Amino acid sequence: MPHLLDDIWLKPYAQAIRGRAARALAKAHDLTEGKMSLANWASAHMYYGLHRTTRGWVFREWAPHATSMWLVGDFSGWRNMPQYEVFRIPGTDVWERKFPARAFKHGGNYRLEMHWDGGHGERIPAYARYVVQDPETKLFSAQVWAPKKPYVWKNPVPPRKTQPFIYEAHVGMASEECRVATYAEFRDNVLPRIKAAGYDTVQLMAIMEHPYYGSFGYHVSSFFASSSRFGTPDELKSLVDAAHGMGLRVIM
Structure with a gap:
């Protein structure tokens, strides 16, 4: 901060800059509660959401203002059922429930039915890994992605470049057709051309799920779900894997 304010053009705004920096530090402490780094906090998707375990499934959601919660979906006829109710962990804002292996199936759609003081409604879990849109209703739902044969990575991540030569691309627009x-x-048509042009890094736009395609991905609705418009999570992994095989790093 001291060196930043050595810039004579910034000095008139020193108070505002210091104020923003102080608020950023305060927010970081509020988010992490002083117990972890921001990087660890940003990896919360490894803890929250729906995950396979050795014994079945576990679901967690951070919802400080919820009063009750259920998972509803294909498996429950989209009704609240006792066996899919999720409970608050005492003394926290975290809701959790463990489920048997038979509770969910690959490809099943689901949402959260949440109740709060003065209302209730269905919501997509904040840490959903895959979200799909119904072609008729246009409504989005989270979808269980747990294929019997998980994707197996074939290529290592290329070494980090000190001065990367980056090609920015939008998967959905990378076609001559309308x-x-x-x-x-x-993966098949564009990556080879990027490699041949001498680039060493691919920056992919609009990978996180977004309801409005025309936003170019800037209207993100599910930060941890790859956009289903372009294909499945495993097809995205295959793209990234192929890029690594060509020596291309991938930024999202």
Whole structure:
């Protein structure tokens, strides 16, 4: 901060800059509660959401103002059922429930039915890994992504570049045809051209799920779900894996 304010053009705004920096530090402490780094806090998707375990499934959601909560979906006829109720961990804002292996199936759609003081409604879990849109209703739902054969990575991540030569791309627009292109098409048709042009890094736009395609991905609705418009999570992994095999690092 002292060196930043050595800039004569910034000195008139020193008070505002210090104020913003102080608020950023305060917010970081509020988020982490002083118990972890911001990087660890940003990896909360490894804890929250729906996850497979050795014995079945576990679901967690951070919802400080909720009074009750259920998972509803194909498995429950979209009704609140006791066996899918999620409970608050005493003394916290975290809701959790463990489920048997038979509770969810690959490809099943689900949402959260949440109640709070003065209202209730269905919500997509904040840490959903895959979200799909119904072609008729246009409504989005989280979807269980747990194929019997998980994707196996083939190539190591290329070494980090001190001065990366970056090619920015949008998967859906990477086609000569008037339609939304796919992860597989980008992998097969575009990656080789990027490599041949001498780039060492690919920056992919609009990977996080977003309801409005015309936003170019800036209207993010599910930060931990890759956009289903372009294909499945495994097809995205295949794209990234192929890029690594060509010596290309991938930024999202």
